[in-house]
Amino acid sequence: MKAERGYRVLTRRSADYPALLDAIHDPPKRLYLRGDGSPRLLSCPVVAIVGTRSCSPYGAQVARRLGRELAAAGAVVVSGLARGIDAEAHRGALEGEGATVAVLGCGIDRDYPRAHSALAQRIAAGGLLISEYEPGTEPAPWRFPARNRIIAGLARVTIIVEARARSGALITADFALEEGREVFAVPGEITSALSRGTNELLRLGAAPLVEPEDVIDALGLEKAPAPRAIRLSEEASRVRELLADRSASVDDLVGKSGLAADAVAAALVELELTGEAVCAEGVYRLH
Amino acid sequence: MLTYALVGLEPRRVEVEAHLQKGVPSFAIVGLADRACQEAKERVRSGIVSAELEWPLRRITVNLAPAELRKEGSGFDLTIALAILAASHQIPAASLREHAAVGELALDGRVRPVGGALVVAEGARRAGIEFVLCAAESAREVALAGVDPVPVHHLAEAVAYIRGDWLPEPPPLTANGRVPFTCPDLAEVKGQRRGRRALEIAAAGRHNLLLAGPPGTGKTMLARRLPGILPPLVREEALEVTRIHSVVGLLPSGQPLVAEPPFRAPHHSSSMPAIVGGGSGPTPGEASLAHRGVLLLDEFPEFQRPVLEALRQPLEDGVVSVARANGRAVFPARFQLVATMNLCPCGGRGDAAGCSCSAARLAHFREKLSRALLDRFDLVVAMPRPRAAELDGSGEETSALVRERVQAARERLETRPPRMSSEARVLLTEAVERLPLSGRGRARVARVARTIAALAGAEEIAREHLAEALSYRIPPELTGT
Numbered sequence: 145m146k147a148e149r150g151y152r153v154l155t156r157r158s159a160d161y162p163a164l165l166d167a168i169h170d171p172p173k174r175l176y177l178r179g180d181g182s183p184r185l186l187s188c189p190v191v192a193i194v195g196t197r198s199c200s201p202y203g204a205q206v207a208r209r210l211g212r213e214l215a216a217a218g219a220v221v222v223s224g225l226a227r228g229i230d231a232e233a234h235r236g237a238l239e240g241e242g243a244t245v246a247v248l249g250c251g252i253d254r255d256y257p258r259a260h261s262a263l264a265q266r267i268a269a270g271g272l273l274i275s276e277y278e279p280g281t282e283p284a285p286w287r288f289p290a291r292n293r294i295i296a297g298l299a300r301v302t303i304i305v306e307a308r309a310r311s312g313a314l315i316t317a318d319f320a321l322e323e324g325r326e327v328f329a330v331p332g333e334i335t336s337a338l339s340r341g342t343n344e345l346l347r348l349g350a351a352p353l354v355e356p357e358d359v360i361d362a363l364g365l366e367k368a369p370a371p372r373a374i375r376l377s378e379e380a381s382r383v384r385e386l387l388a389d390r391s392a393s394v395d396d397l398v399g400k401s402g403l404a405a406d407a408v409a410a411a412l413v414e415l416e417l418t419g420e421a422v423c424a425e426g427v428y429r430l431h
Numbered sequence: 432m433l434t435y436a437l438v439g440l441e442p443r444r445v446e447v448e449a450h451l452q453k454g455v456p457s458f459a460i461v462g463l464a465d466r467a468c469q470e471a472k473e474r475v476r477s478g479i480v481s482a483e484l485e486w487p488l489r490r491i492t493v494n495l496a497p498a499e500l501r502k503e504g505s506g507f508d509l510t511i512a513l514a515i516l517a518a519s520h521q522i523p524a525a526s527l528r529e530h531a532a533v534g535e536l537a538l539d540g541r542v543r544p545v546g547g548a549l550v551v552a553e554g555a556r557r558a559g560i561e562f563v564l565c566a567a568e569s570a571r572e573v574a575l576a577g578v579d580p581v582p583v584h585h586l587a588e589a590v591a592y593i594r595g596d597w598l599p600e601p602p603p604l605t606a607n608g609r610v611p612f613t614c615p616d617l618a619e620v621k622g623q624r625r626g627r628r629a630l631e632i633a634a635a636g637r638h639n640l641l642l643a644g645p646p647g648t649g650k651t652m653l654a655r656r657l658p659g660i661l662p663p664l665v666r667e668e669a670l671e672v673t674r675i676h677s678v679v680g681l682l683p684s685g686q687p688l689v690a691e692p693p694f695r696a697p698h699h700s701s702s703m704p705a706i707v708g709g710g711s712g713p714t715p716g717e718a719s720l721a722h723r724g725v726l727l728l729d730e731f732p733e734f735q736r737p738v739l740e741a742l743r744q745p746l747e748d749g750v751v752s753v754a755r756a757n758g759r760a761v762f763p764a765r766f767q768l769v770a771t772m773n774l775c776p777c778g779g780r781g782d783a784a785g786c787s788c789s790a791a792r793l794a795h796f797r798e799k800l801s802r803a804l805l806d807r808f809d810l811v812v813a814m815p816r817p818r819a820a821e822l823d824g825s826g827e828e829t830s831a832l833v834r835e836r837v838q839a840a841r842e843r844l845e846t847r848p849p850r851m852s853s854e855a856r857v858l859l860t861e862a863v864e865r866l867p868l869s870g871r872g873r874a875r876v877a878r879v880a881r882t883i884a885a886l887a888g889a890e891e892i893a894r895e896h897l898a899e900a901l902s903y904r905i906p907p908e909l910t911g912t
Binding site: 197198200201227228259336337338393394395396398399404405406407409410411412413414416417419423424425426427 | 622623624625627628643644774780781785786787788789790793794812813814815817858861862865866883895896898899901902903906908
C-alpha cells in the first residue's frame with residue numbers, strides 16, 4: 145500500500161486486500177482508496193444495499209432505516225453513491241454512526257453524481273470511497289456493471305431494496321448469487337413497477353427481508369440497543385397506534401382518529417421531532 | 432380645457448389648447464399624441480358635425496401640453512372637442528374653467544366611457560377642480576374620487592350643460608350596485624380537512640400558500656375558494672383596487688367600486704409583462720390586478736422561470752416597478768399568492784400508481800423551484816390522493832362560517848397579536864436543531880403559529896399551535912435534499 149496525492153492503493157498482494165473480494169471470479173487488480181477510514185473496513189462484516197435511482201418514498205425510507213440499523217449493529221454498509229436507494233443507504237449508515245463505503249464507477253477523485261459531492265465528503269470523513277479505476281477516470285455507463293461486481297464481491301450479504309424489472313441492481317444480485325453470497329430482497333407492492341425486480345428475485349428464491357434483524361443474524365452480529373423511550377402526548381400516542389397499522393395522510397388520520405386536522409398535524413410533528421415518524425409527499429409512516 | 436393623462440396609475444395634468452387661424456382648412460394635433468389619440472381628429476370632427484354644431488373651416492391646431500409627456504388612448508376626445516368649440520366661440524370659454532373632461536367620442540357624437548376615469552377624477556380633485564364631464568357610464572366611478580361627475584350621453588348634452596341650458600340628472604350615489612358574490616363555496620368540497628384548515632390559516636394571516644400533490648386531488652378546487660373566505664375590503668383598499676381595475680378597463684358596469692378581494696388566475700403560458708405589468712404605457716399586470724386579493728398560479732412550476740423570479744419583488748415589497756424607455760411606473764401589488772403544483776413532472780408522485788420520471792428529470796424539475804421562491808410560501812401542504820372512503824363526507828362548513836372565524840382572527844392579530852409562550856419557544860429551538868429549517872423558515876413558522884393562535888382565540892402561542900405550524904414547513908422532497 146502506498147500513499148500519494150491523498151489516496152491509497154491496495155493491490156491483490158496487500159495484506160489488507162479484502163479476502164472476500166479476492167475470492168471472486170475476476171477480482172480487480174488494484175483498488176484506489178480515498179477517505180479517512182481504515183482499509184481494514186473492507187474486511188469487516190460488509191453488507192451491500194443497492195436499488196433503483198428513482199426510488200419511491202417507501203424504498204427511500206427502507207434503505208435509510210436498513211443503513212442506520214445495520215451500521216449501528218456494526219456492519220459496514222457498501223453501496224454505489226448513486227441517487228435514490230444508494231444515497232439513502234449511505235445516509236442511513238452515517239445516521240447510525242457507522243462506517244460506510246462507496247464503490248465508484250469512475251476515478252475516486254470524481255464525485256459522481258455531482259449532486260452527491262457533499263455526501264461523498266461525509267462518507268470520506270469516517271469511511272472510504274473506492275474504485276478500481278485510476279484517479280481521473282471519467283464516469284461512463286459501461287463501467288457501472290463492472291463496479292457492481294465489486295460491491296457484490298465485498299459483501300457477505302447483498303440487499304436489493306427496490307428495483308424495476310431490468311435494473312442495474314439486479315446485476316449486482318446476479319454477481320452475488322454467482323459467488324454464492326446471500327441475497328435479500330425487500331418485498332414491495334405487487335402493483336408497483338418499482339418492486340417488480342425485487343419481487344421477481346423473491347420468486348426465484350432470494351430471502352425476503354422483513355426486519356433488519358434478518359440481516360444482522362446472517363452477518364452474525366448483535367442488534368444495537370433500542371433508544372430510550374420518550375413520553376408522548378395522548379394525541380401523539382393515538383396517532384402513533386394508527387400509523388403502526390399502515391402509513392396515512394393527515395386526512396386519513398382525521399377520519400380514523402376522530403381528532404381535528406389541527407390536532408393531528410400537531411401530533412405528527414411531535415412524532416417527527418422524536419424521530420418516530422417520517423413524512424414523504426404528505427404521507428406519514430413510522431420510522 | 433383640462434384633462435389628465437395616465438402615467439402608470441398616476442394622473443398627470445394635461446392642458447388642451449385649440450387655436451384657429453386663417454388659411455387652408457386643416458386640423459393638426461401636436462403634443463406627442465399616440466395613434467389612438469391622433470385618430471381623435473376623425474372622431475371629433477364627426478362628433479361635432481353630428482351634434483349639429485359647426486366645424487370651423489379654419490386652420491385648427493390642438494396642443495396637448497406639456498408637450499414632452501406621451502399621451503395615449505381615446506380619452507382626450509371630449510376635451511379636444513370642447514376646446515375647439517370654445518375657440519370658435521360656440522360655447523363660453525369662461526364656463527370651462529372649473530371643469531375637467533374625460534371620454535371618447537363616437538362618430539354620431541355619443542360619449543363613450545374610457546378606462547382610468549377614476550384616476551383622471553382624482554387628478555382633478557387634487558387640482559381643486561370640482562366638476563368632471565364624463566360618459567354616463569363612468570359617473571359613479573368619477574364620484575368615488577370625491578368630485579362631482581357631470582354625466583353626459585352625447586356631445587350635444589355637454590354643450591348644453593356648458594351653455595347653462597341643461598343640467599344632468601345626478602347619478603344615484605346611494606345605490607351601491609354590489610353584485611352578488613360569485614365565489615364557489617367551501618361547502619362543496621368533501622373531506623380535505625388538511626387543505627381546508629390550511630386555507631383558513633392562509634386567509635386569516637394573509638399567508639402565501641402552496642398546495643402540492645398529484646393531479647385531481649382538489650388543489651385548484653380549494654384554491655379557488657380562498658376569496659370566498661376573505662373579509663371584504665375596507666374603503667381605502669377598495670379605492671386602490673378600483674383605481675387599478677379602472678385603468679385597465681376591467682370594472683364591471685353597474686359596479687363602480689370593487690368591494691371584494693379580487694381573484695386573478697393567469698395561465699402558466701402568460702408572459703412577463705402580462706404578469707408583472709409592462710407595455711409601452713406601461714399598464715398594470717396580473718400581480719397588480721390581484722392587489723389586496725388573491726393571485727392563483729395553477730401548475731406553478733410550468734410558469735417561465737423569469738416570470739417566477741420577477742414575482743419576488745412584489746412578494747417582498749408589495750409593489751411592482753416597471754421601467755420603460757419613456758418612464759418608470761410603480762404599481763401596487765400586495766397580493767396573496769396561492770400556487771398549486773404536482774410533486775413530479777409526470778404527476779405520479781403521491782399516487783398509488785407511482786412515478787415514472789427519470790432521476791435527471793426530477794432533479795431538473797426541483798431545480799426550477801428556487802429555494803428563494805419556495806421561501807415565500809408560509810404554508811406548504813402536500814395533498815396525497817384521498818382514499819375513496821372519505822369522499823362521501825357531507826355537511827361540510829360553508830364559506831360564510833369560515834369567513835367569520837377568519838375575520839375574528841384578523842381583528843385579534845391587529846389589536847392584540849398572541850405572544851410566543853416559553854413552551855412554544857423551546858419547541859421551536861428544538862425543531863430548528865432537528866429538522867432542516869433555515870433562519871427564514873424559523874421566522875415563517877413563528878408567523879404561522881401566531882395566526883393559528885389567533886384563530887384559536889388564544890392570548891399566547893401555545894406548544895400545540897407551534898407544532899401545527901411546523902407541519903406546514905417546506906417538505907424536503909420539494910427542495911431535493
